[in-house]
Amino acid sequence: MMPLMAMFAETRLVHLAPIDGVIIAFYFVLVLAIGFYLKGRSNTGEDFFMAGREMTAWVAGLSFLSANLGALELMGWAGSAYQYGILATHWYWIGAIPAMLFLALVMMPFYYISKTHSVPGYLKLRFGEPARALSAISFAFMTVLMSGVNMFAMAKVMQIVLGWDLNFSIWVSSITVAIYVTLGGLRSAIFNEVLQFFLIWAGALLIPILGLYEAGGWGHLKVLVTQRASAEYMHLWSGLGHFNSNPMGIHWTGIVFGLGAVISMGYWTTDFLVVQRILAAKDLRSAEMAPIIGAGLKMLVPLIVILPGLLGLGLLPFHLVGEAQAAATGAHSYNDVLPLMLARYCGPGLLGLGVTALIAGFMSGMAGNVSAFTTVWTYDIYRPLMNSNATDKHYVSMGRWTTVIGVLISIGTAYLVMHSASIMDYVQALFSFFIAPLFGTVVLGMLWKRATGPAGFWGLLLGTCTSVGMWGWVKVDPSALRYVALSPYAKAMAQDMYQALWSFLVCVIVTVVVSMLTKPKTDTELDGLVMGLTKIPHVEGVSWYQKPLFWAGVVVVVFVALNVIFW
Amino acid sequence: MISIWFFIGLSLLVNGALICGAGVYQMINPPAIPNIVLFSLHANVWWGGLLFLVGLFYCVYFRPKHA
Secondary structure, eight states: OOOGGGGOOSSOOOOOOHHHHHHHHHHHHHHHHHHHHHGGGOOSHHHHHHGGGOBOHHHHHHHHHHTTOOHHHHHHHHHHHHHHGGGGGGGTTTTTHHHHHHIIIIIHHHHHHTTOSSHHHHHHHHHOHHHHHHHHHHHHHHHHHHHHHHHHHHHHHHHHHHOOOHHHHHHHHHHHHHHHHHHHHHHHHHHHHHHHHHHHHHHHTHHHHHHHHHHTSHHHHHHHHHHHSOGGGGOSSTTTTSGGGSTTOOOHHIIIIIIIIIIHHHHHHHOHHHHHHHHTBSSHHHHHHHHHHHHHHHTTGGGTTHHHHHHHHHHOSSOOBOHHHHHHHOOOBGGGHHHHHHHHHOOTTHHHHHHHHHHHHHHHHHHHHHHHHHHIIIIIIIHHHTOSSOOHHHHHHHHHHHHHHHHHHHHHHHHHHHHOTHHHHHHHHHHHHHHHHHHHHHHHHHHOTTOOHHHHHHHHHHHHHHHHHHHHHHHHOGGGHHHHTTOTTOOHHHHHHHHHHHHHHHHHHHHHHHHHHSOOOOTTTTTTTSTTTSOOOOOOSOOGGGSHHHHHHHHHHHHHHHHHHTO | OOOHHHHHHHHHHHHHHHHHHHHHHHHHSOOSSOSSTTGGGOHHHHHHHHHHHHHHHHHHHTOOOOO
């Protein structure tokens, strides 16, 4: 995720026509109508928290993908493409596809067969209450803070792009999200995420189409970018042999092992915000197909994110600059590139649709955070630690109230950030601390039957402490980055990757060592939780071309081909 | 239960109609100085029309049916 402060500038980028206002208003009416319609179908815990576990593979897959397709990501990574070139695509390909396929084929059977409500819920079944409590409390706390940070960022972007008042954006979006999630629960959040997916494509796909037309095709765009920047801006891998031979200042080991093997695995397989969408699938085959569908579509996202950034670099008649320079000079920053390209090609109506897509991205991201927070709070904190004997109706009522309270905490966080902007970067950093070690804990739990309960807890805790420690070390002494990333040439973008790699390794080593010193669970206790001890039901009655393994193979072939083509 | 795809279709149908309509209006009453690049392609007319047709298909195919 991009630093949120980097989204800010002081100029208004676009002016809306009345028809644009009608399109935005229609979006709000539609999402509220969906919420009211779904109210009557969210009366039980399974309905409210798990969307009745009846989503098809396509709905779960689109929702899974949309949970990571927020407007901040779109604008931030388009800005990164302008700044670093096609290298930013790594976050969409190697930084997502292998992890999504791993989730589908290796991890999903255990999540699904265990019938857990959440990732912390799986940790309870596999490692016991301490690991669940650590994971659930940290996740709930961070999720609701992130929701507030995103809310403020959204309001700020709307102020910059459209000139809207901060308070108006925060309250209108919050109240809308609170209404439709409180009414319809996870099902309502999922419906709106799928709607957001279509709005984003409908609103953004014209930019690459018209941009390539204006540039004279991909070949001419490469020439333009090479003239304005350098040839390395158009290569994915060929400049990654050394830290200073590419615009990002990163080495291929960081991309492959830090991003591809740890960060993305941690995010896509253990972040409950995205995994929750898959747990709502109607059966195991749908749960396995959903991340594969998500992976197939994820490979297309650079079309509407990276390509507009490159087109901006090649076509805009002025240069974009970094945030500090933009603030000092009044120029546009890198992160303005997507709205600038939107305003370049989109007239009345289309501009409204593009802005609606951004609003939808922000709001569904907020709804995703709030619905995940609600589930973890109710099932992994409130029920086991405070009130374990209540009725299902009571927990649903708790879920609805928690939704409202979660939104109010998010609003409070947004106002806190408004008065102390540095809090945003701290919250984002805090969120990243837990991802890599959590992946180590969950994957060892699923694949290694010898891993014990105390080992799961201590591995998770010490892995997280490693991440926090490294972050603090570099914060206090920026030159320490050379030790974290093992190179004096490493730049800031490399820190996250190596920090994640080390914290993952510490988590794994601690888990293994403590496991060897403590008593394991019996095979019977691990039935349904660990590979080798769990009978995975075979998919019956479907042709070879309907099986998840076949489609995962297709995705792998396309993934490899794309990396070779843009080498 | 009304399908999610019906809601998607409704969104595309209404947005497509509004965008296409705005584009046609601009074709009839073009601004003296176009404020967008490639104005002559009238992207909002054909893109809005495409969204309208896709939305119409979704609305018809996934329309609510009584049991």
